[in-house]
Amino acid sequence: MSINYQFGDVDAHGALIRAQAASLEAEHQAIVHDVLAAGDFWGGAGSVACQECDRARCAGCR
Incomplete structure (x- = not known):
């Protein structure tokens, strides 16, 4: 069985994957924004709680 790929396909x-990646990046940035806002509320972005939350939520982002 052979698969015949056409350039258009x-x-x-590829365009779909790029659009999905852009959407995921936007969602990721929104989450990071919320985490930092929560950090500011609970004692600043340098607080231990904020750093632990950042590590837990975004461990695979770096």
Whole structure:
């Protein structure tokens, strides 16, 4: 069984993946913003609680 890929199919799939990546990045930035805002509320971004939350939520981001 062979699979025949056409450029248009591959290009469209690539565009979909790029759009999904942009959406995920926007969601990630919104989460980081919320974490930092919570950190400010609970004692600043340098607080131990904020740093622990950042490590727990964004361990794979770095």
